[in-house]
Amino acid sequence: MIKIRKNRLYAVLFIFGSSLLATVLVLTALNQNINLFYSPSDLFASNPSPNKSIRVGGLVQKGSLIRIPDSLEINFTITDLKEEVTVNYSGILPDLFKEDAGVVATGYYDQINNSFQAFEILAKHDENYEPKEVVQALEGK
Amino acid sequence: MNKTFSNLKTFYHKLGSSPWFYKISGITIPYVALFSFLFLSIGIVWGVFFSPTDFKQGDVYRIIYMHVPAASVSQAIYYTMTVAAVVSMIWRMKMAGIFIKSMAPIGASFTFLALISGSIWGQPTWGTWWIWDARLTSTLVLFIFYIAIISLYSSFSEKKSADQAVSILTLVGAVNLPIIKKSVDWWNTLHQPASIKFTESSSISPEMLYPLIISIFGFYLVVLLSGLMAMRAEIAKREINKEWFKNY
Numbered sequence: 001m002i003k004i005r006k007n008r009l010y011a012v013l014f015i016f017g018s019s020l021l022a023t024v025l026v027l028t029a030l031n032q033n034i035n036l037f038y039s040p041s042d043l044f045a046s047n048p049s050p051n052k053s054i055r056v057g058g059l060v061q062k063g064s065l066i067r068i069p070d071s072l073e074i075n076f077t078i079t080d081l082k083e084e085v086t087v088n089y090s091g092i093l094p095d096l097f098k099e100d101a102g103v104v105a106t107g108y109y110d111q112i113n114n115s116f117q118a119f120e121i122l123a124k125h126d127e128n129y130e131p132k133e134v135v136q137a138l139e140g141k
Numbered sequence: 142m143n144k145t146f147s148n149l150k151t152f153y154h155k156l157g158s159s160p161w162f163y164k165i166s167g168i169t170i171p172y173v174a175l176f177s178f179l180f181l182s183i184g185i186v187w188g189v190f191f192s193p194t195d196f197k198q199g200d201v202y203r204i205i206y207m208h209v210p211a212a213s214v215s216q217a218i219y220y221t222m223t224v225a226a227v228v229s230m231i232w233r234m235k236m237a238g239i240f241i242k243s244m245a246p247i248g249a250s251f252t253f254l255a256l257i258s259g260s261i262w263g264q265p266t267w268g269t270w271w272i273w274d275a276r277l278t279s280t281l282v283l284f285i286f287y288i289a290i291i292s293l294y295s296s297f298s299e300k301k302s303a304d305q306a307v308s309i310l311t312l313v314g315a316v317n318l319p320i321i322k323k324s325v326d327w328w329n330t331l332h333q334p335a336s337i338k339f340t341e342s343s344s345i346s347p348e349m350l351y352p353l354i355i356s357i358f359g360f361y362l363v364v365l366l367s368g369l370m371a372m373r374a375e376i377a378k379r380e381i382n383k384e385w386f387k388n389y
Contacts, residue, residue: 008231012312019313023320034328036274057329094268096197104331122268127336129202129345131193 037104040083047111056085056116057104057124065099078103078116085109089118096123157234159376160385166369173369177362184210184356192349204262206353209337210360212255212280216318218248218364219283222290223315226308238304239379241311242294243371247364249287256280267331275324276332279317286314300379 001009027034037057038046048054056078064077073090076099087105097103102124107117155161188206195202222241229237259277260270271277290307297303325334336345343350380386 005231012227012230015309015312016315019316023316027320034275036272036328036330039329092268094266096266097268101197120269122272122331123266124331125197125266125333127333127344128197129205129336129349130196131346131348132196132199133193134346135196 039080040078040085041080043085043109044083048109050108050110053106053108053119055104055106056087056109057102058084060097060099060101060103062100078105085114085116087116087118089121091119091121093121094123096125097121102126157232157236159236159239159380160389162236163373163376163386163389166373170366170369170373173362173366177359177366179359180355180362181359184352184354184359187352188349188356192352193346195349198266201262201265204258205349206356208255208258208262209353210357211251211258213357214360214364215248215252215255215280215283216321217361218244218251219286219311219314219318222248222311223318226311226315229304229308230312235300235304235379238300238307239372239375240368241290241304241307243375244368245287245290245294245307247367247371249284249291251360251364252280252284252287256284263331269331272331274330274332275328276321276330279321279324282317283314283321286310286317290314 037055038048039058040056043056058078058080061077061079061084064075066075068074071090072092073088074093075086075088077084077086087107089105089107104122104124105116105118106120106122109116185206189203192203192206194200222244225237225240225244228234229241256277259280263272264270290310293310294303294307297306324330325332337343337350337353345353377386
């Protein structure tokens with residue numbers, strides 16, 4: 001390689017290396033803040049301020065969903081299979097919200113009662129795609 | 142071994158020659174157009190009308206046949222632009238500059254398509270059009286890089302300096318690519334991890350996967366087609382007064 005091209009190669013490596021370093025430093029500094037939500041275990045570990053709105057995510061525990069009659073209010077438990085937190089919410093739910101499925105709730109955490117007052121519920125689905133007929137046939141068995 | 146290397150070297154030098162590229166692309170474009178139409182229409186029609194309904198999401202999941210291919214090419218285009226940026230910086234090959242200039246608007250369009258189709262998919266399934274999670278945000282950053290590359294290019298009147306400046310910016314933005322890919326594994330996000338896996342079995346059933354792969358292939362062909370056409374137009378624009386172009 002001619003000398004001038006070698007020098008340009010060093011320039012390329014330097015530019016790429018320094019942008020990589022800058023990005024890694026920023027991401028390391030932000031680390032926890034990049035996560036979209038706390039898992040219930042994280043919640044106990046970090047115990048956030050009750051006046052700050054945060055997100056909690058995990059699975060809707062099977063059998064924990066209670067609908068209050070004649071209202072949009074519901075109660076359910078979010079679990080990460082280690083810890084759990086009770087969520088209270090009133091409003092419209094996304095179509096994919098159900099028991100034993102992923103959920104991300106935004107709201108305020110009350111540490112004393114281990115309860116979470118949510119003002120937004122989002123459904124988190126997984127990466128599995130399966131034909132409806134196949135699943136119904138398997139469940140029918 | 143030595144022969145293949147020298148063949149590769151000749152090919153590399155030919156790639157750097159605009160008259161050669163102009164001629165070859167003129168011949169290949171009709172074929173690429175035919176195959177991209179075939180793959181894209183088979184993939185989309187099969188996916189939208191004939192693939193089975195998903196057990197969880199129902200029919201809404203069918204937007205996958207547009208969303209995943211668009212997201213895939215939007216990142217792939219940037220990878221190729223990064224290679225071109227390195228070539229342009231080290232060897233000052235003018236075709237590399239033409240490549241970046243031509244591909245940036247195509248990349249921006251597909252990133253936009255990925256963002257919009259994802260948004261339309263997110264509303265009925267997640268319950269929101271947009272969320273600032275790591276995957277969505279890093280894809281938006283990719284889109285902004287494309288826009289920045291396009292506007293930086295147009296702010297120069299001298300093509301040579303434009304090519305060099307744009308190459309540096311492209312190189313800086315390349316850091317974002319692994320972040321997009323790994324964002325769903327490194328942090329917890331609302332976006333789910335990848336369904337198509339290369340090292341283990343995919344978590345999407347085969348009868349849904351086949352049309353998706355055909356559609357992805359179709360999108361890549363469309364990118365190839367529009368890339369060839371845009372590069373030809375850019376060559377014509379830059380070399381309109383050259384002797385070879387007048388005699389073409």
